[in-house]
Amino acid sequence: MPLALEAVGVSKRYGDRDALYDVDLVVRPGELHGLLGPNGAGKTTLMRVLLGLVRPDAGTVHLLGRHVESADRRVPDGVAGFVETPAFYPYLSGRKNLALLARLDGEGRDAGSGAGVNDALDAVGLSAQADHLASGYSAGMRQRLGLAAALMRSPRLLFLDEPTSSLDPAGARDVRALARRLADAGAAVVLSSHDMSEIEELCATLTFINQGCVAFSGTIDAVRALAPPRVHALHTSDDRAALGLARHRPGISAAPVAGGGLEVCGHDAVLDEYVIALGCAAIAVRTLESRTRSLESLFLQITGNADAAEVRTARAEAASGVRVPAVMS
């Protein structure tokens, strides 16, 4: 099956700073692919390059099998999306905005009353406000309108940049469900988000970007295998004794926390043995709470410091099918 998205060696330089360096990205049809990275990592620049808004200094991009850096720089049919909070003409209604965009997609003059616009508005739950001026829309409503504008293109490859950042929980849930439905129907969805739980919940594959480079690209399962031990908050009946016990157990690190309790770090199997040992030592475990998710742990490790990157790279060498370039080590 042909790839929905194939970017090879994409680089973009602004002044003396590499916004992107040698970025590879592959997304297959039906795949929900997460794009993660700290602020300024290059996620949005990469999305702009992929959508043809920014011309890369090097590299090639193929969307749905078509080279986007062709002479006319036209976004191929079936490719849609938005970068950052989508913007619209404030002096037009949401419906009129969509109707004009539909005309640019080749729809007729009466696109505003057509099924495409109405269906898209229904899909994002904006039908009731569709005839209000866009100037009165909240950021969340503009995100919904941006999603509606993307849906009108019947996307087979959809780029969503922080699509739920301004939505209420119910709206975010609807957008996630919509993304999943599109993927189930065979569309590839590239989802940029700071919400790691969202990525972990939705995406089967993901790419970490840090300082313009791909720091990790692979499946969520591979992430979990690479992830460092989770940090847990532990409260016991005797924290001092629990700390002493931890110091004599390999694979466990523990430290007291101001205000009471311990911060314990270790892989799940080692942690299980430690909790059993606490019970055997008549130390009651009152709470044991995970402070970080596995994806978040890896994210913090990758974006944290060089030592962490070295650990990750060493681990990555043992993993197959996972790209961890040396630039991060």
Place this chain on the structure above:
Amino acid sequence: MTLRGVCAVIGVERSKLAAQLKTRLVLAACAAGPFVFAVAMRVQSNVPADTLFGRSVTESGLAVPLVVLGFAALWVFPAVASVVGGDLFSAEDRYGTWATLLTRSCTRAELFAGKVLTALGFSLLAAVVLAASSVAAGLLVIGGQPLIDLSGVLLPPRQALVRVALAWASALPSAVGFSALAVLASVATRSSAPGIGLPVVIALTMQLYALVDGPEAIRRSLITSGFGAWHGLLAEPSYYGPIADGAIVSGLYLVVCLAIAYRMLQHRDIGG
């Protein structure tokens, strides 16, 4: 670039302009302004004696469109060209809508062509409305008397009307040239203030230069030179050299400004 794509962009831009108050106000001013002027001339005793055909405005209604044309050449054409041409591109920066547009099925070339044609079309529409309104105002408020031309020859109303129409037509290339200048300012600065203001300032500077004793070659290369070329149409015998020169100069401005603007847009990265 396809004709269908360009037409789609023109349709979109036309819808956007129709929804904006400023464009309706400009067209309304172009339609109503000459009537206000003609009525004012009719009810007062003073006439704009220092303007070409100013002394004749109360004697022949066909002088009214020529006086309005002289005034329009100073301010109205550059300002009207700027209102749309100077804002059509930079408005996308102001609203942050470039990414919204460029992720649809139209190319940058189609967007550029469609927007430019819309800007030029609006300038021409405003000029036609102003011309038609001036003629109508003159005929309705003052009357359709014969007109004395610049050589003192009395022109019958029908012949005078044809000359007036040709005079207005001769100013259109310069108006289009100013639209191209406004488009360039809009694309280059990405801001509506210089997009709208710069062409007006440039027009004023050129008009001022025409008053000083500078080299003739520079004077003839100014885009405003075409605005006064109609004088030859109302002389006996008529002469057309300045009209041809003005059209050539305006054409050069059009080609150079649009070529630079197009290159800028094509190579531009659409950032946040």
